[in-house]
Amino acid sequence: MRPQWTELPEAVKRAVEALVGGGGRVDACADGFSPGFAVRVTRADGHRRFVKGIDADAWPHEVDAYRTEARIGAALPPAVPAPRLRGVHDDGHWCVLAFDDVDGRSPGRPWTRLDIHRVVGAIGDLARTATPAPVPLPADHPRLGGWSDLAADPSRVSRLRRYEPEAAADLRRLAGLERQGLGAARGESLVHGDLYPHNILLTGDRVVFVDWPHARRGSPVIDLVTFLSSVAADGLDPEPFLPEDAPETVTAIRPDDVTAILAAHAGFLLAGGLAEPLPGLENITAAKLHLGLGAFRWLRTRL
The missing domain is CATH 3.30.200.20 (Phosphorylase Kinase; domain 1)
Structure with a gap:
């Protein structure tokens, strides 16, 4: 387009x-x-x-x-x-x-183990170098949360039931989890907020993150969950790639909070991916649905 x-x-x-x-x-x-x-x-x-x-x-x-x-x-x-x-x-x-210009390439699809480890390492490096956030940014997170809005829309619930009947039957619990996730997302790190494959470039020696309009002040776990949701959407298990040697800003968060942020992220994606697409933006809606289904599959294993 x-x-x-x-x-x-x-x-x-x-x-x-x-x-x-x-x-x-x-x-x-x-x-x-x-x-x-x-x-x-x-x-x-x-x-x-x-x-x-x-x-x-x-x-x-x-x-x-x-x-x-x-x-x-x-x-x-x-x-x-x-x-x-x-x-x-x-x-x-x-x-x-x-x-x-960045002389790099977009990640191969599906993700390879080497590329996944490189990006996870770069997210950890960003957390180390950008905590506290070096630029003034809002602390809200409009790209987290959506289960409550989805539950209030019968047409989207019907579409969700076709893809993930388990999610459609458990909307109250998911809405509660995303409320926890919004709380867990608070933090003082610079967060990219949109770390999907199309915003990542790999060079010979660097990982570069592009397109920063959704940057916020928050927990770096947001970027980790966002990125690994794209790994899940490619049919891979993200759990082995959760870093054991992540910076303190990542490891200090409880596993239950990782699950809650993931729930809030999946809610954002599926609320958008199951909505009627705006003319000319159909590909964005389709991408949100694809990523949201991957994020929910990962969430289901953590639950």
Whole structure:
């Protein structure tokens, strides 16, 4: 669904060239779910930037994420494994962000054991270097919780019953668990909040986390649970990858709290994945359902 470079208004192309310091070869990036454009621009001198942008008039509810990412990206210190933000163009109609390009690859699917261990280690490193959070961030967690909303919607309950009848029959207990999870999610670490495969890049010696609009202040267990839910969605058992040598900020939390945060995360995903998709955002809804079913399968084993 991404617009192609050739489809962009000339004014947007000129803005991109200004952000990267000139024109050059433009290569489209296919990963991700945003309806905005995403390209790598390589100048004649070999210098390269990653550029993303969105039409605020066409996607008024999506552009806020870009503007939030611009604010957070500008504040992230170099120790955080994220690409550096190099420039922003926002004329009220288009919001465009330019970053250092990361010469890496998206994780292979399904996950491999080596890649899983690398990412778990990077989450631990982030917890060590970003506790307390080095940037001011909200402490709420809008991407956790959803069982109560789901239970109040008969159409979503009916859809859930087709996929996971056990969950549909146990909504009261799941809603109680997610309330515990919201409490357990409190903390003072920098949390990415969206650590799925499309927001992870692997280089020869680094793991880089991209797309930070959902960053919050909280427990690093949130990122661990989010990431390992994608492992579960690929049909793998996440339990062997729970780190034994994690930083104190991770290991200090009780196993019951890990389960509760997982319940809150599964609730968020399934409440969104079982909702009627918004036009143009159907792939996001489908991805939430896929990840949510994986998270619930993992939750069921922990219960």
